[in-house]
Amino acid sequence: MTIVAIDAGNTRIKWGVRDGGQWLANGALPTADAAALVAVAAGWPRGARIVLCNVAGDAARDAIFGALPAGADLRLFVASAECCGVSNGYARPEQLGADRWAALLGARGRCADACLVVCAGTATTIDVLAADGRFRGGVILPGFDLMRASLARNTAQLPFAEGHFRPAPTNTMDAIVSGCLAAQLGAIERMFAAIAGEPGARCLLTGGAAPRLIHDLNIPAEVAENLVLDGLARYAAAT
Ligand SMILES: Nc1ncnc2c1ncn2[C@@H]1O[C@H](COP(=O)(O)OP(=O)(O)O)[C@@H](O)[C@H]1O
Ligand SMILES: CC(C)(COP(=O)(O)O)[C@@H](O)C(=O)NCCC(=O)O
Numbered sequence: 001m002t003i004v005a006i007d008a009g010n011t012r013i014k015w016g017v018r019d020g021g022q023w024l025a026n027g028a029l030p031t032a033d034a035a036a037l038v039a040v041a042a043g044w045p046r047g048a049r050i051v052l053c054n055v056a057g058d059a060a061r062d063a064i065f066g067a068l069p070a071g072a073d074l075r076l077f078v079a080s081a082e083c084c085g086v087s088n089g090y091a092r093p094e095q096l097g098a099d100r101w102a103a104l105l106g107a108r109g110r111c112a113d114a115c116l117v118v119c120a121g122t123a124t125t126i127d128v129l130a131a132d133g134r135f136r137g138g139v140i141l142p143g144f145d146l147m148r149a150s151l152a153r154n155t156a157q158l159p160f161a162e163g164h165f166r167p168a169p170t171n172t173m174d175a176i177v178s179g180c181l182a183a184q185l186g187a188i189e190r191m192f193a194a195i196a197g198e199p200g201a202r203c204l205l206t207g208g209a210a211p212r213l214i215h216d217l218n219i220p221a222e223v224a225e226n227l228v229l230d231g232l233a234r235y236a237a238a239t
């Protein structure tokens, strides 16, 4: 069965076409240009099962729905109490962001040990997945770009900074970049402490900002591209 998975986040819509256990095509476009998905969707195999994960609000959802072929086999993916070997520890399971839930399903498909699942996007989410498949809970903080943008927007003298990660920065650009990175990395390393002693425990990083964070982490970590799309594909194959 051909599956089209769509991950609509607050910055970008990521999509992938999957068949026979392989990703055949992948792409992304700004969520603000959701209507442009029409041209992309025209190239997808007819009769594919489409699974949409949307955390970008109703307008994005409606724009995406409007861009899809009429009569498509379309499912809106939301968080649930249990799926694909993962149980949801949120007090109200449906409150968990569907992208976080999909990333957890994707992570479970890649590793059976305890895992810290980090989605580095508009926001950064850091979620604890136990070796038994229980999602214990996790944190939300502004993403790396959002932290820098908030300084630029809310201070007189600070620009949106590009710079280097330094232990003791000696210029404004490096000070901003290092402070925002230290906040991201510190949150991840602090959350990792919950599973650090468990055999094979590691951190999986996904999302557009993941390549920026991976280099300076002092824990076992790897970038797992398209973890959300993987989770959506697992869900589509299981339902
Ligand atoms: N080509 C790109 N366009 C936009 N953001 C990008 C791009 N490449 C990397 N990024 C970074 O990734 C973040 C968006 O990542 P993404 O996972 O798509 O977010 P979301 O899921 O919240 O839409 C941006 O905040 C930026 O830091
Ligand atoms: C935290 C998020 C905004 C992250 O979205 P993203 O950065 O991928 O656009 C999203 O997962 C969300 O809207 N969550 C709902 C609240 C929660 O997960 O508790």
Ligand SMILES: [K+]
Pocket: none
């Ligand atoms: K909001």
